Amino acid sequence: MSISLHSNAKILCTRFYHQFNQNLPSPHPFQLLDHLHFPPNFRFSAVVDHKRSSIVYCNKDGDSAFSDGGDAFTCVMKFGGSSVALAERMREVANLIQCFPEENPIIVLSAMGKTTNNLICAGEKAVSCGFTNVSEIEELSLIKDVHLRTVNELGIDVSVISEQLEELELLLNGIARLKELTLRTRDKLVSFGECMSTRVFAAYLNSIGVKAQQYDAFDIGFVTTDDFTNADILDATYPAVAAKLHDDWISNKAIPVVTGFLGKGCKSGEITALGRGGSDLTATVIGKALGLREIQVWKDVNGVLTCDPSIHPCAKPVPYLTFEEAAELAYFGAQVLHPQAMRPAMESNIPVRVKNSYNPKAPGTLISKDRDMTKALLTSIVLKQNVTMLDIVSTRMLGQFGFLAKVFAIFEDLDISVDVVATSEELDHVVEELGKIAVVKLLPQRSIISLIGNIQYSSLILEKAFSVFRRHNVNVQMISQGASKVNMSLIVNDSEAEECVKALHYSFFESGQVALTNAKADSY
Numbered sequence: 329m330s331i332s333l334h335s336n337a338k339i340l341c342t343r344f345y346h347q348f349n350q351n352l353p354s355p356h357p358f359q360l361l362d363h364l365h366f367p368p369n370f371r372f373s374a375v376v377d378h379k380r381s382s383i384v385y386c387n388k389d390g391d392s393a394f395s396d397g398g399d400a401f402t403c404v405m406k407f408g409g410s411s412v413a414l415a416e417r418m419r420e421v422a423n424l425i426q427c428f429p430e431e432n433p434i435i436v437l438s439a440m441g442k443t444t445n446n447l448i449c450a451g452e453k454a455v456s457c458g459f460t461n462v463s464e465i466e467e468l469s470l471i472k473d474v475h476l477r478t479v480n481e482l483g484i485d486v487s488v489i490s491e492q493l494e495e496l497e498l499l500l501n502g503i504a505r506l507k508e509l510t511l512r513t514r515d516k517l518v519s520f521g522e523c524m525s526t527r528v529f530a531a532y533l534n535s536i537g538v539k540a541q542q543y544d545a546f547d548i549g550f551v552t553t554d555d556f557t558n559a560d561i562l563d564a565t566y567p568a569v570a571a572k573l574h575d576d577w578i579s580n581k582a583i584p585v586v587t588g589f590l591g592k593g594c595k596s597g598e599i600t601a602l603g604r605g606g607s608d609l610t611a612t613v614i615g616k617a618l619g620l621r622e623i624q625v626w627k628d629v630n631g632v633l634t635c636d637p638s639i640h641p642c643a644k645p646v647p648y649l650t651f652e653e654a655a656e657l658a659y660f661g662a663q664v665l666h667p668q669a670m671r672p673a674m675e676s677n678i679p680v681r682v683k684n685s686y687n688p689k690a691p692g693t694l695i696s697k698d699r700d701m702t703k704a705l706l707t708s709i710v711l712k713q714n715v716t717m718l719d720i721v722s723t724r725m726l727g728q729f730g731f732l733a734k735v736f737a738i739f740e741d742l743d744i745s746v747d748v749v750a751t752s753e754e755l756d757h758v759v760e761e762l763g764k765i766a767v768v769k770l771l772p773q774r775s776i777i778s779l780i781g782n783i784q785y786s787s788l789i790l791e792k793a794f795s796v797f798r799r800h801n802v803n804v805q806m807i808s809q810g811a812s813k814v815n816m817s818l819i820v821n822d823s824e825a826e827e828c829v830k831a832l833h834y835s836f837f838e839s840g841q842v843a844l845t846n847a848k849a850d851s852y
């Protein structure tokens with residue numbers, strides 16, 4: 329039988345091969361299956377063949393077998409909070425899934441609507457409201473109302489979430505008694521959002537005859553660091569999640585409905601959250617684990633747009649993006665994608681499609697490894713507000729050897745990432761430490777405007793951008809080109825930033841095409 333390994337299966341095979349056979353030379357990924365030495369009780373499954381998604385399967389004795397999954401999973405579809413905010417939206421999402429009968433999707437869901445914000449707010453109020461008053465917390469009532477109403481409108485039994493609702497109130501009581509909301513408790517608290525939305529949706533799918541199975545990510549192998557509220561996915565997640573979802577699928581063909589945003593801390597064993605918007609990351613992790621053909625993230629916008637539509641309503645969809653551009657865009661603050669979500673997709677080269685669940689016909693944005701850059705100048709404008717700029721001048725001789733290394737060591741020691749908004753408390757420590765080697769000036773209320781685009785044309789982009797700044801009398805206080813070569817960042821005052829973004833948007837996207845034919849690409 330001849331089979332071709334999907335690249336993701338190759339990565340997984342190779343990784344396991346190296347882990348357990350460190351002294352042997354690397355064979356062809358498929359040959360290695362014949363002579364892998366797995367530790368006792370170790371099982372490995374990986375998806376092979378891009379289209380047919382069959383499974384390579386190694387049992388605990390190290391024997392390899394080939395199991396033809398035939399109709400196995402093809403894609404992962406993640407629906408964000410706005411896509412499952414109400415019963416009516418859940419019905420539409422169910423319709424959408426049924427529109428693609430040829431797909432065997434894995435569904436990832438976020439919490440309904442504003443549930444995560446409401447849970448956090450309820451937790452904060454519980455700290456000071458007194459334990460007899462927990463049931464009066466407005467956000468708790470909102471959470472109960474929206475979930476009970478949805479269950480009712482979808483015609484499913486309230487028992488699917490009654491345990492979660494009771495447990496949630498108990499947890500809020502505990503917080504009220506202790507008068508403390510630790511980061512660990514906060515993650516447990518927010519987990520109720522995704523745990524409930526997935527239970528409701530899976531029950532609804534089953535009620536309309538679409539066989540579905542709910543999964544809590546923290547119970548199916550999503551292993552993370554113990555950085556509560558912002559945990560990182562660990563590599564052990566990939567084989568564990570692939571094995572669990574595939575094993576279940578082989579014995580019972582039910583659409584998996586998985587909680588986004590959550591994992592289990594590797595040391596604590598407690599529920600962790602992957603940072604706000606983390607369900608995108610859950611989706612790309614599943615895509616990579618199973619070597620799926622496509623990862624879809626369904627939002628409330630027509631894809632990734634040329635800027636945040638809440639800043640400028642004329643924002644337009646960007647049809648194609650590279651992984652690098654999307655990652656940069658997310659890192660510099662475009663709320664539309666989680667900053668870490670591109671990594672698994674990039675590592676396994678699986679395209680990510682951003683679609684609008686309110687307008688499924690819109691083509692959306694396709695994010696992939698390469699795209700045709702010949703006509704690309706600027707792709708998107710991203711604004712990150714309320715950042716503090718640090719002006720650091722060495723007190724020693726100018727250009728003193730090792731000065732910058734010392735500066736960055738201080739940031740590293742204090743665990744502060746440069747370019748990300750830091751709290752003033754953190755900054756006090758930075759200023760104190762930096763003060764020993766430099767004169768430091770704090771310049772708060774600044775904004776970073778990031779121009780994501782084809783940096784081959786950086787001179788042209790900057791010329792155009794600076795003529796906008798000049799026309800609007802805006803003083804650019806710093807400019808930096810990201811190492812990725814797809815991003816240039818400019819610092820301006822917060823008060824001027826939104827106007828600048830609108831004016832830049834007009835100049836790059838609304839006032840006609842820039843002729844690139846005459847522009848000479850910058851050489852590096």
Ligand SMILES: Nc1ncnc2c1ncn2[C@@H]1O[C@H](COP(=O)(O)OP(=O)(O)O)[C@@H](O)[C@H]1O
Pocket residue numbers: 407408409410411438605626627628629631632633634635636637638662663664665708
């Ligand atoms: N460049 C951008 N392109 C698209 N949406 C953006 C952009 N910047 C910010 N947004 C915001 O991101 C929102 C969609 O992301 P998100 O809230 O995570 O959706 P969901 O909760 O449905 O997953 C949009 O409603 C929009 O307000």
Ligand SMILES: N[C@@H](CC(=O)OP(=O)(O)O)C(=O)O
Pocket residue numbers: 407408409410438439444445521588589603604605606607608
């Ligand atoms: N519910 C979580 C995780 C998430 O990804 O949500 P959304 O897909 O709605 O951005 C949050 O609000 O952060």
